[in-house]
Amino acid sequence: MIYGTLIVVALYYLVPLYVMVMTSLKGLPEIRLGNIFSPPVEATFQPWVKAWAEACTGLNCDGLQRGFWNSVRITVPSVLLSILIASINGYALANWKFKGAEFFFAVLMIGAFIPYQVMIYPMVILLRELGLYGSLTGLVLVHTVFGMPILTLLFRNYFATLPDELFKAARVDGTGFWGIYFRIMLPLSLPIFVVAVILQVTGIWNDFLFGVVYTKPEYYPMTVQLNNIVNTTTGVREYNVNMAATILTGLVPLLIYFVSGRLFVRGIAAGAVKG
Amino acid sequence: EEVEVTHWWTSGGEAAAVAEFAKAFDATGNKWVDGAIAGSGSTARPVMVSRITGGDPMGATQFNHGQQAQELVEAGLMRSLENVASEDGWRDIVHPSSILESCEIDGEIYCVPVNIHSQLWLWLSNDAFEKAGIEVPADWNAFVEAAPALREAGIQPLVIGQQPWQASLVLQNVVAAIAGPEIYAKIFNEKDVEAVNGPEMEKAFAALETARELAAGSNVQEWNQATTMVINGEAGGQVMGDWAQGEFAVAEKVAGEDYTCLPGLGLADIVSTGGDAFYFPAIEDPEITAAQEELARVMISPEAQVAFNLKKGSMPVRGDVDLDAANDCMRKGLDILANGTVVDGLDQVLSADAGNQLADLMIQFFNQPDMSVDDVKEGLIGILEYDS
């Protein structure tokens, strides 16, 4: 009974993935004939090759690969910086309560609800004034800012569950603000770091809006390339290439999920739940 | 010098057309750095505007003719091409002149028009009519009469995609072709609210209602899917701009044989002059400035015009070039451009805001059988009033 339900649900969840993979392995004629659920009669990896290396956007026909490396170049520093800052925030909020801290935090939480569209325009102005517009640094900054509310919440809640006495002990031992952060708190926060990394990697990797608005074509992340490929309107949509491109784009976050899903659940339990 | 050019031409034919510009520009010893952004104006334009206002401008960028870039120009973010234009006598060579006028702000020219797209076409599938056992209609009225036969044969008489602007095209067509170019100009150029209630418009609105009936049951999203239905004979006809031709070409269909194109719904020889233009953001670097001028010249040069427009399926902006290779439909367009009536495209005369609101209004009209013509009138008047 339980298993039956679960298996049915699992199938529902798997269908889209199945369809994506199957479609990406078919040739165009076969797709037009038919059934999206049927496995390919003649599997071909051509769509994958095309999506990765040959699909065109305008005059650039190097597929997703350029976007892939851009995404890496955007994601890695953004994830690191945003987690670093958010964890310090969370730590300061949980352990070094100072006047007004809770107020700023509340503002931050409300900020999490503001649609990004509201921020796009003023952000352009801000970046322009900072001279960061169009640079990778600017984009990293944007991701850091918009990732801050939820990450800060996670870290704050997590650090609040660590025993206060640990923090006191460290102070008696003569450790300062940063010492406690780096030498006591950080080593203890693996589970929540996993959660944060997963959330940020997927969030930033999958981001489209900021990637397209705050960068220039040479820095376009993979999602933008994907959009370019998928939304290019010619007569026949190359669904197989689109699907291959879609899978390729989702591969990195998926991989991270599959590798660290266990820790994710544990970390969520540690950080998010004990609100 | 490297010049980054942003545009939203990413489909096969479009990209090939752009490549012509790139080739010609590279031949001058500069380098065209392609910055294509897919997803049409809605995705690409904010990026372009953001980059220009954000202080990281590209060398040149595509906009539609008309009002889209006006504020950027007013804010001093765009460079004037006046010296190039007057030197090369653009005002003499560009035809129709309204195209260049759209680039003119306070007497200076700020953009290079590169092509003309007419939106006022009705595309018919010869196959479909053959299947229904009737002759291919010669104009809108005949088309309306043929509709029941098409229905009977299981063919969708008129196909309109669900993108709002497609519905807007139908309105433009009926106003220009049925109410007439004068009314069209009164309404859209002059925002004359009275004209909307005029007797000519009654007929146009009646045609609009008919179109809604004919389009009932059409169930596609995108314009090219609709075109594909026409290509395959699943639909009798589609109201679409001349870019539809690209689709027919890709499907290796021949004008006149496989499909028929009727400008001005076949009722009047009339084209509109929407199109694309390139703008050049103001950049300090003199070398880039020079390259920008070079690019502007290349784009308007007869050779590039021919090469580009052949691939793009649009009409050149200068009357002095000859498109020998143009097919049947394009010929018709060129002829009308030379001799017939030309009306301004909506992009040229309406703000983007008004244009999109109009499109939203029309798609609602097409999707809601109970929405009356009076509602459309009212909406249209509201939009025109705000825009004037």
Added chain:
Amino acid sequence: MDQTQSATETSLSIKGLQLSFGAVQVLKDVNMDIRQGEFIVLLGGSGSGKSTILNCIAGLLDVSDGQIFINGRNVTWDEPKDRGIGMVFQSYALYPQMSVRGNLAFGLKNARLPRDEIAKRIGRAAGILQIEDYLDRKPAALSGGQRQRVAIGRALVRDVDLFLFDEPLSNLDAKLRAELRVEIKRLHETLGNTMVYVTHDQIEAMTLADRIALLRDGVIQQFASPEEIYRKPVNLYVAGFIGSPSMNFISGEIAGGQFRFNGRAINLDRYDGAPRDGVAILGIRPEHTDFDTGSSEAGIEAIVELQEHMGAESIIYLRLDGQRFALRTPDDTHYPEGTRLSLSFDIARASLFDPQSELRL
């Protein structure tokens, strides 16, 4: 409190300490002078402010008012590390990612002590606490008692004069608690430094303390030796708080050198204090009550309700004039419910209280 000691003798001195969390005043004018080498226990119920005082001494909380002197130096605004204190926590608060050695060394490394000095100190502490064998284990691989010892070791290596303990044993089970209690006592005797120890367990307080500061709602009720607190509680609260089962209280009145209740009279000749005539409450501990062998006292009779046998002794719960009365006896005889016993009180060890002021007479 003794105000005459010279500053060098005073290890810790708290003057007019006040602390509020927002509108709530948690500590109200706490004063304490603690001599070098004393073992002080802060005793009190939950929420009485024990930990708060300790945290103020350690510098982990900012005081609202008052001063704290350690070895004569005003440290009220010093950083915790600069106060010359070591602290041991209830939850041990060991750094879980470091080995025992790492835990002990952490504070010393922060103080930039030379390597060999660190090693020496760790060696010495480990020797005293007998934790040499698991210096390289992580805390997770230690038992509760071992962890507690490491936590003490962390204070030990700091080589300071003042040790602060915040309920260091309350996470342990009864048996281990008893063992470690003895060890801490022994440690104090070995080291001879000043210790301030927070607990809510009166057994710990009684056995460990040189002096006990009994707290209630942020106010020190009595600050005296365990014997004195036990024998001569200054007020009803202290009397009721110390001792298990609690002291028995009997309402009555004093007249003519006798305590009278319900028609009975007890002679107060041997009472240690200055009773005055009027209404009063007699407090008598369960262990200072005995079966009346002779008939020297007025016949105080009570009925057995329940008896708890605890191996070495037993506690008999009686009903005396409708009130519960506990009696503790080393005798293990079983008295069935309903048995009538006649009692005698050891009045020399009893206390009398004024019902209004609740103070001892």
Added chain:
Amino acid sequence: MDQTQSATETSLSIKGLQLSFGAVQVLKDVNMDIRQGEFIVLLGGSGSGKSTILNCIAGLLDVSDGQIFINGRNVTWDEPKDRGIGMVFQSYALYPQMSVRGNLAFGLKNARLPRDEIAKRIGRAAGILQIEDYLDRKPAALSGGQRQRVAIGRALVRDVDLFLFDEPLSNLDAKLRAELRVEIKRLHETLGNTMVYVTHDQIEAMTLADRIALLRDGVIQQFASPEEIYRKPVNLYVAGFIGSPSMNFISGEIAGGQFRFNGRAINLDRYDGAPRDGVAILGIRPEHTDFDTGSSEAGIEAIVELQEHMGAESIIYLRLDGQRFALRTPDDTHYPEGTRLSLSFDIARASLFDPQSELRL
């Protein structure tokens, strides 16, 4: 164990109970017969299987082998609710969002009892437990002791014969624990139903139990009255487990009716058991040792190491032949470190053990 009782008298009977978690056998052939109205305490260290037995009785764990009878009925495979039991948990396990009344009523509503019956039962339970005043509060608004009472109330309203308690007091502080202990005892006397009570606190076990089952690694070591377990532990483990401070053990040998160690000899005439010649261990409780007033015994001398004063009594830790030896005395005199004391053992209350089998002789 008494095997002759008739089925109606037996309230709970466990026969050959075994339980394994995967490959680990946690309970090994547990047998118990519990009479109607008995108060049984399962005592043992952490992980000894106490909770596991209780959960088996309650039907919360499926047994691997063996049978469980409640009131003569084989309930081994019945649902918990059908076994006629009530259970009280360590963490109270109150439903936090329901009022006290709701907590008490929840089980009854599920059993589709009529409304007035529910109200009646709650009224009765609330009366017994004195929780009438806060029937409408949420558990969060109750103190620890009050919560515990509600948890008991939840078992009470079920109107069953068998109560199961899983360390119901271990989350409370010492004082409250002592109070509630007495209340539970009283409750048992009021209700007269059978209770099985799990604890690792020997004081609780000693004071509450009619019989104690002392567990170690899933095996019952001794199942007897507290007095018997205290006086005559069946083996070294039991002897060491019960009593605080622990029983003192002295290695020596028995010969000629005497226990000899380190050149001293103690007469075993009054020993309660059957000593045989050979090596043996003498176990003597701290409270069964006294200062040698006469000189009837061979001069057992020891040196004071430390003394713990606990108000009513004191514990003196001595060194005897290099080993720690504890002595408990009601005397409060202070003996400074290094004092020599000579001791006498109350051999009638001592135990002798075989070093090999560890069994009592």
Added chain:
Amino acid sequence: MAKANGSGRPSRLFRNLNAKIAAIPMILTAMVVFVGFSLWTVVYSFTKSGLLPRLDFVGLIQYERLWSNTKWLISIQNLVVFGACMLIFSFVIGFVLACLLDQKIRFEGVFRTILLYPFALSFVVTGVVWQWILNPDFGFQSIVRAAGWESFTFDPLNNGKIVMFGVVIAALWQGTGFVMVLLLAGLRGIDEEIWKATRIDGVPAWKTYLFVIVPMLRPVFVTALVIVTAGIVKVYDLVVAQTNGGPGISSEVPAKYVYDQMFLNQNLGQGFAASTMMLVTVAIIIIPWAYLEFGGRKRG
């Protein structure tokens, strides 16, 4: 004896100085980005800004236009439908799944991974895939028809009346797993003894879940609610990728309206007015919650 130094009370400002320095990024973000940008937006919503922000105030005209605009009204309506469906279904389904997974089942990890993986994908991917599956010509509908049920019709993406449900299906596919994981983590944190107590009380499992467990999970539900709601309000990518507001304008949502107004229609003033309305709505919902969560209760 007491040395003079160290006796003075240091300035309030410099206590916890490091913490304050460390919090500067957060303070800047909160004040400049969230507060500053919002205020900026509100101010400019009273102007007639077109492509570029300009300070020519026109009073409430933008709001009048906004509320007389069918597209905006449809957007609001859609958001309500979408939000209600998402909240109800993602919580109901998520909770049921969490309960199922909490039954100490085998292969829990596998199931969990399967249920969670869509969360790793971008909305763009989700939109594209579900557009493809819900396509009546070769997707789900055509499969069922091919299987013999000729009259079967399920084409939400082509039917303006039910298109939001098509979007909800995709959004659920992507988001339910996360809700499930949150709730699962919450379930794992529930005291074992509560379960035992309900078994002794003879409470059926469903009742236990409904009356005991759900109320106990309140904090988790609140956390999940916050996250899901924030997602709902912001929904944009999914709609763009899956329907692009179509058919017609029947799946427009406020975030898209804002975007379109600002960048497609080049009517920043109107976009700002719309986003101000969103801000106000969000604030009305969130501020009381934030106050309760962070202001009222002090952590001990």
